[in-house]
Amino acid sequence: MKDMINQRDGGTNQWLRPRRWIELVLLSWAIGIFYYYYSLLGYIDLLRDLLSR
């Protein structure tokens, strides 16, 4: 089974590499901070207002 996963991921299990976890952390940071910013500064409300007209 492990061999099959490794084969599918290009020969090594990507999830065993720290880089994959760092990427996930950085991606989560980006998504979280985007949501925080756009909701805090009222962009989402602005879009809602525009769509509800």
Added chain:
Amino acid sequence: MIDLISILLLMLSAIGTGREILRRGQFAFTNPFERATFAAGIGYGSLALTMLVLGIAGFLLPTVVAAVSVAWMVAGCYLVGVRGLVSRFRESRFTRDPWRLLVVGFIALGLVLTALKAAAPPHGATDPLAYQLALPKIFLQKGFLSFEGTITGALYPDTMNLLYAVGLALREGSLAQLIHWSTLFLCVVGVIGFGERYFNRDVGLCAGAIFLSMPLVTVFGTQGYIDVGLCFFQFLAFWALANWTQTRRTRELVLTGLLAGLAISTKHQGLATLVVAVPVIVSVGLRTSGRLISGLRLGALFLAIALALALPWYLRAWFMAGNPIWPLANGLFGGLPFGNSPVILSGQMGPDSGLLGGWIPSAKWWTSYLGAMSPWSWAFLKGGLQKATGIHFIALLPATVLGWRHPRLRRLMVFCLCYYVIIIRALHMNPRYGLVLFVFASAAAGWAAAYFSRHEWRPAALVFRAVFVSTLVLNVTWQYSLFEPVRDVVFGRETPSQFLRAREHNYGVFEFANQHLPAKSKVLLQGMVRGFYLNAPYMWDHPHQAILRYDDYTTPEDFLARLRKLGITHIARVIRVSDTRHAMGFPQYFLDPFHESFRQKYLKLLYRDQMCVLFEIHHGNGN
């Protein structure tokens, strides 16, 4: 709409003339975006230099400027070869991929919305109506680069302002505003080309979308400021420098010098270009030949070209006010007196603070200015504020650590760090003065966006794409909300006069003055500096100027004599001076005993609305 067509023709002409100049110089570019951006920069530079020559020769008159500009546009449009340009973009096939198509679509939508906003009559912001648009209008009235001693920035370098003179001579203030917007357009196109040259097309497209999403750029790029124009010339200068470090051909260094010269002659903050470029040139020259003298020679060549372009501006200030950078460093040069000494370096706390005479700041300095210099606090300012950089940098730049082994990305990040230090220490911690940092930071953030959007783990790529596109949707929504208030005037459902009367506090009084004041009238503006819409000659009574200081006169008769000597015939006054301006030193005229006494004796009311009044100076009444 005529303005929008005019700006497209102006940009095409700039590309045409610039491309011909670059072709003669045998410059090589790697993609059509890069070629078009450099051509436009050189084309705009050639037009501004032509206007400079007209200004020095005393022929900067509306008819002459319009005739020269039209001739330049005809030649430029002929040279650009639109068919060739379109086929090259088609060959580049950048829209075949749906993801790229989506990003391109949002970039195009953002550019259209910002262009429509810029097509409204100039209003709202102080600086364009006080300096950047007001000065070229005065130059056109007088026919030369005159010195307006009461206007604070009267002797700053004016390359962008000369391009605005073209807009004012051909049409009105809205075309001048669109010229500024066109530099924003070219920065976006340029960063796509830069990304494509040094990374790949995805990086360029994401970078273009990120740069256009900056609230600071959206707000200021659509008004008659000059900061995005400065950013454009600086961006090209640094890009040419990067190209030179690869090719090491002298002609690329000459191009770098020319573009740096245009940046310096746009605004003093452009001098930061030299601070970065000279050490890079010297060190690359040293590394190439192994001899310091070769590096120094190359640095001197670059400096000579850049400063030669800026020299006319420094000489003008020196001849007119005795200080090449008047009114900055007036104590050093001993120039014409100026009421206030503007600060050059930001956040100085004196030589006792920190190390090396204050150059390395103390801990107290850092804690005092942490809020002002923090990219986090810059990101969370929105709308109208000159530090509002948007969130993409905070969200995406940390991810550039994933590309740290990529030498180009590493160099880009080092450049961004160096320029950030320059903004902190020398550019008043103000991102508006150092916008070029954010072009390159957009390229770095674009690298991170492209990395995630093409991530090998498909779910991560899809989630990121959805989130990134959502940010573009929200930014476009905000850009639309900025355009909405000017929609009627842009589409002709409201006249510019109606629009401006409702939005510009002094438009009513100036409209009256333009219609009723006799020829040879000269107006003193009291409590206001936005003089753009006044056609008669005028002067400010700003507390910083030294030509008319109220404290010097003890009686209304003394004051009257001074006004007569200055040729002042009328006074346009704000009825109630705002608390901020009053704190700055403007009198509260109608509550001030001296001004009230003068008004009762010598002023005759001609016009009054809710905000302003217009008086005629009645020279005989006091007797």
